[in-house]
Amino acid sequence: MVPNAAGYKIPRDFFYGDKDVEQYDRTQAMIGYEFSHTFDNDWTLRQNLRYGTVSLQEDGLYSNGVFTGTTLQRYRWAHDTKVNTFTVDNQLEGMVDTGALQHTLLLGADYRWYRHGASTFYDPSADAAFFPGTTPSIDILNPIYGGAYGPPALGPESRTTLNQFGLYAQDQIRFGEGWLATLNGRYDFVSSKLDTSSMERNDNEFTGRAALAYEFANGFTPYVSYSTSFSPTTSDNGQGALLAPESAEQWEAGIKYAPTSFDGLFTLAYFDITRQNVPTQVSTAPPLTETIGEVRVKGVELSAHANLDNGLKVIGGVTYLDAEVISPYGPSYDFAQAGTTPIQIPDLTASLWLDYAFQGDQLEGLSVGAGVRYIGESWADRVNTLKVDSATLFDAAIRYESDNWSVALNVANLFDKEYVSSCQGVSLCGYGAGRTFMLKASTSW
Structure with missing residues (x-):
């Protein structure tokens, strides 16, 4: 994070909210079941069902990114949100031989219902250049907290409902000495409705995948695949219009x-993904989401996982991404975005983790681990004028297991490195988490 024109940076531990305003209450519950039955002919029937509900009330003061001298402008954002979901998935799986071909068939039908309702409140900064509100700014060197903050005047509820029904089938075919082909297809029927504007969308889409691999006796398996995807969204652009579903190949x-x-597994892959109707947040004050058009991502991914006989486990991976906005469109259409890289996508990420389990009776059950993570550079704005610096972080862990008990202490960002995790604009950046401890105890029976 670079200093502003006056040479100041917002400290990582600076609190720009206010304890008289801050509220975060969340209640969540889920219930469901998993059913499976195998018939005498080895065909298996499964049904997974789940209902969930979430209620969230939030109120707080946030930075709007305007930082002049030592003064930081703020806005107030509050909402009362309720989400209800219901999903059910039915599957039938079995094996069939047709001559030299061995088929593993999977047939299924699923249904998803999703309802999102929210009442919101937004009050801009009192000294905002456009549309000033009543939220006071704050001085980072001499913060003054407290004020006459009344309860937020929440607006009428905006409710979005989505119904999605899908039919799918997959055939995994083995033939010859080591050939493996996978074919699957899915057809979705989706309807979504934004109650506040009476706007409705109906989208039907077929997606599929075809893959071919050859399993050599020495453990090598080269493969090639092609797939398409379809992802409906319940997001709206904040102006009464539903966003189009995202699709990709x-x-x-x-x-x-x-x-x-x-015992180990090593993988190397090259991929080329083209996404259409990619949603992105174009404003945080107030929150607005739009589609930025077509994005193409090409990349190479290498991963390694090895369990060695001396108690040492090695896990590592490297991913390189070349992302580009191919065809920008939408309400915030900007020709300058063509050929740019989308924000919040690092060009290179890498990680290495070593875990050692002590051998011998006295230390049996004790293991320690250490790792390093690298997060490459990413762009801070949609027209690529400012970059977010790369960061290297270290983690550690210690774990003890005895019988059916386990206790583990994990430490992320071991040396408490100060870094910027990502930006949604040149003045909308966030620090990454500092040193974080997590102690976990568990048992099984």
């Missing part, structure tokens, strides 16, 4: 290697 080729001499 992906080509991928790679190789997997499972050694025969030890």
Whole structure:
């Protein structure tokens, strides 16, 4: 994070809210079941069902990114949100032989119902250049807290409802000495409605995947695949219009290697993904989401996982991404965005984790781990004028297991490095989490 024109930076531990305003109350509940039955002919029937509900009330003061001298402008945002979901998935799986071909068939139908209702309140900064409100600014060197904050005047509820019904089938075919082909298809029927504007969308879409692999006896498996996807959204643009569903297609080729001499798995893949109607947040004050058009992401991914006989476990991975906005469109259409890289996408990420389980009777059950993470550069704004710096972070862990008990202490960002995690604009950036401890105890029976 760079200083402003006056040479000041917002400290990582600076509190720009107000205890007289801050509220966060969340209540969440889920109930469901998983049913499975295998018939005498080895065909299996499954049904998974779940209902969930979430109620969230939130109120607070936030930075709107305007930072002049030592003064930081703020806005107030509050909402009362309720979300209800219901999902049910029915599957039938079995095996069929047709001559030299061995088929593993999966047939299914699922249904998803989602309802999102929210009443919101937004009050801009009192000294905002446009549409000033009543929320006071704050001085980062001499903050003054407290004020005459009344309860938020929440607006009428905005409710969005989505119904999605899908039919799908998959056929995994083995033939020859080591050939494996996978074919699957899915057809979705989606209807969504924004009650406040009586706007409705009905979208029907077919998606599928085709993949071919060959399993060599020495553990190598090269493969190639093509797939398409369809993801409906319940988001609106804050102006009474529902966003179009996101769709994508992906080509991928790679190789997997499972050694025969030890327990491990190594993968190398190249992929090329093209996404249409990509949603992105274009404003946080107030929150507004739009589609930025078509985005293409090409990349290479390498991963390694090895369990060695001496108690050492090694997990690592490297991902390189080349993302580009191919065709920008939408209400915030800007020709300057064509050829740019979308925000919040680092060009390179990498991680390495070593875990050692002590051997011998005295220390049996004790293990320690240490790792390093690298987050590459990303762009802070949609027209690519300012970059977010890369960061290297270290983590550690210690764990003890005995019988059916386990206790683990995990420490993320071990050296408490100060870094910016990502930006949604040149003045809308956030620090990454500092040193974080997590102690977990569990038992099983």
